[in-house]
Amino acid sequence: MxxxxxxxxxxxxxxxxxxxxxxxxxxxxxxxxxxxxxxxxxxxxxxxxxxxxxxxxxxxxxxxxxxxxxxxxxxxxxxxxxxxxxxxxxxxxxxxxxxxxxxxxxxxTRPKPLPLPDKPSIAVLPFVNFSNDPEQDSFADGLTEDLITDLSRISGLFVIARNSTFAYKGKAMDVREIAGDLGVRYLLEGSARRAADRVRINAQLVDAVSGEHLWAERFDRGLEDIFAVQDEVTAKIVEALLGRLRAPPPRNRPQNLEAYDLCVRARKLIDDSPQTAREAHLMLTRAVSLDPQYAEAYRWLAMNHWMGWVHWGEPVEPNRSVALELARKAVAIDPNDAGCHWVLGNLLAYERSFSEADAEFAKAFELDPNEADAWATLSDITVLAGRVDVGLEQIRKAFRLNPFPASWYYLTLGQAQYAAREYEAAVETLRRDETYRTSSRRFLAASLAQLGRIDEARAEVEMFLISNPHFTTRHWVMTEPFRDAAIQEHFVDGFRKAGLPE
The missing domain is CATH 1.10.10.10 (Winged helix-like DNA-binding domain superfamily/Winged helix DNA-binding domain)
Structure with a gap:
């Protein structure tokens, strides 16, 4: 890699x-x-x-x-x-x-393999689409993602997040190499074939240390049984790694397969760009119209509205109030979904309802301690509360669960490093290909300015403003969930030195 x-x-x-x-x-x-x-x-x-x-x-x-x-x-x-x-x-x-x-x-220049966690650790590799129809790729991807989510909810397991396992999609690599990259002992591999109203799924659990196949099974079922098959696969893996355990509370499952397909496709698009976000919005709106009790679709739609006013320059209202309403609805429909809780927690923090936000994040981690995106999101909120060391620990935990994450993880890490006054480290993080050319440039500019590299900082500001022409420091401060005046002033100072608009 x-x-x-x-x-x-x-x-x-x-x-x-x-x-x-x-x-x-x-x-x-x-x-x-x-x-x-x-x-x-x-x-x-x-x-x-x-x-x-x-x-x-x-x-x-x-x-x-x-x-x-x-x-x-x-x-x-x-x-x-x-x-x-x-x-x-x-x-x-x-x-x-x-x-x-x-x-x-x-x-x-391969890094040393990551050390194994102190509990059974597993990564679910992308299931291969064995259908003749390439359009069924999203079905195989959705199956993979759902298995990751279900396994993540088992507190006795350490489970790698979706972004990192999908880095291996379509690549032929030795299982030991993949396990070393991700720092896990076990890998789940499989394939899916969907035709008409039938589905065939093959799955096998491999011990990457010994090369031994611990469990393998084939499922031939009606398409309407797909979620029962997911539950069965999860139970078999947990039994193989941990023995028989009491199952966690059941998650809300979609009642409409078209709505499910739309949600799977939308969650890949939601944070790429304003254009893909609009496409995701159409898909998710259609999904909840087809299945009004589909909690996951509501929570992604809530995030879509939140990103609109926080990141994509769309009007604050009605996006802000609609996002909060949708997130509350998602939790009401499925109180056992960790994703619904951390999304609501994030939105509540932006409403300055900090005690409620903290409670929602705590509930999310109670339900799913492996939720990498939740740890990364909480890091941002913790840093702005003035607890910088804790925030750094949280984003590092997110990276361990998700070694090849989405670009916004690097923005969050760079922001935390800036807050910790680790400016050189922040510059190194924010110049990585994964995040450079995104809105993280404002933190790169601030870090360069604090190092006295004013010309470089001004150049980054110029490029940042090309894609963010209406940015002002004042609006950003009003938007972000600051809880600590000194941290707020530190960011404002860096923005001012870099030449960002007041």
């Missing part, structure tokens, strides 16, 4: 770590220069066009060609001449640039 390193002359470039070494000594190189060098070194001898290089260093941003010329000149000065004379980077007039040196790819 990690990138390769490249050796040329006395240099070793590690794009993933963001480092350049000369004779094992770090070389000071800016983010843009490092991005350009990685693009060139990754394809030695090839001509890379100016547009391609500018996109590598300034992704998603229109810049003058002169910026590229300046960065290339700085790289040449930094690298110096090749031993036998000449330059590492040659110009191809009116076209672009080419890396002329000999490059050796050193291979993957």
């Amino acid at each position: 990690q990138g390769s390193r490249f050796a040329f002359g006395p240099f070793v470039l590690d794009p993933g770590a963001g480092t350049l070494l000369r004779n094992d000594v770090p070389v000071a190189v800016g983010y843009r220069g490092l991005s350009l060098l990685a693009a060139l070194v990754g394809r030695p001898g090839e001509i890379l066009g100016k547009a391609e290089l500018m996109d590598a260093a300034w992704p998603g941003t229109a810049v003058e060609e002169g910026n590229l010329t300046v960065q290339i000149a700085q790289l040449r000065k930094l690298l110096g001449p090749v031993d036998e004379g000449g330059e590492w980077i040659s110009t191809v007039p009116r076209v672009g640039y080419r890396f002329t040196g000999a490059v050796e790819q050193l291979g993957d």
